[in-house]
Amino acid sequence: VAFTLAELEEVLRARRQELPGNSYTARLLARGRAKIAQKLGEEAVETVIEAVAGDKDKLAQESADLLYHLLVLWADCGVAPADVWADLARRQGKSGIEEKKERKS
Amino acid sequence: VAFTLAELEEVLRARRQELPGNSYTARLLARGRAKIAQKLGEEAVETVIEAVAGDKDKLAQESADLLYHLLVLWADCGVAPADVWADLARRQGKSGIEEKKERKS
Amino acid sequence: VAFTLAELEEVLRARRQELPGNSYTARLLARGRAKIAQKLGEEAVETVIEAVAGDKDKLAQESADLLYHLLVLWADCGVAPADVWADLARRQGKSGIEEKKERKS
């Protein structure tokens, strides 16, 4: 897959510098953090519903919407994708038992 | 960033073939789709809260948890990351105006 | 307070028998269970955000929206408020310690 989330994040960052009004992303950023977070939460709800309903195509679509709004939220909050990858790598490096212990404590 | 979600998805797929009991992922998959979707929804709620509360480090951590559970949900439902990237690319290729029109209809 | 949720539920049930098209409730019921559940999830996200943001008036408004959509969901699924009250009463009747034990098991 040539298209990574890191690349997408660059696209997003570029878009942010465009004029407000000509992009959905710019308009969303202009509405503020609470609204972006709200949209993320809404897309998560839709993702949950399509997963439980068992519709694979809609799950892919809702997942894309969820990821998109997550990236916008990162951009708004100044979170670098690298920070998230680091957390993911840490999680992957742990054995299941260690992870479970940690979750319980 | 050398670490992509596509790579992570491979790690996940490999883990799935491990013995149940020695990994959090295997145990989660064993609990079924509704439980995985529930965990995804819970992580989304935590992501929303940390964003609104303005805690950047916790937002990165919760985002990692959210992405992780999203990948597990894809694996369980048979969604290929490539399908999601395709939906994301389609979304990025559209102008903001087209996108807005579509959202309204 | 003379206005109880049980009374509201009656209002809702009455509305359901009205002609579709002249009430938001009737239209929502016509869109099906997944859509009603989605709206409930969205209102919950907004409730969470207003609580964390500390806006008391908006929290009351979002709570009303949340309760309203919960009642519509009950009506759609055939859940009687009495069943929910019974579960609430059971929960209230337990000591905190018993409750905690149960949650852990």
Next chain:
Amino acid sequence: VAFTLAELEEVLRARRQELPGNSYTARLLARGRAKIAQKLGEEAVETVIEAVAGDKDKLAQESADLLYHLLVLWADCGVAPADVWADLARRQGKSGIEEKKERKS
């Protein structure tokens, strides 16, 4: 139904003055608003899942958990149930058309 949410709210308020440590409610209040809001969001996710999965009994149980955590959130934020009832009554008093207009604007 003799058991109203207003009554439950009184029970809750009374519990709040109990010693911390001997009730789930007191412990939850002690963990702070973000944690209470998080629990509310989690219960909403479970409610959504049980509704879509079509399990009536579990929907009633999750609804009770959702309402319970909503009441705890109101108590923590100083929202009076009467304020929420007032918002609900306003909503019920509107015709569907007015309501829809308002939602769109």
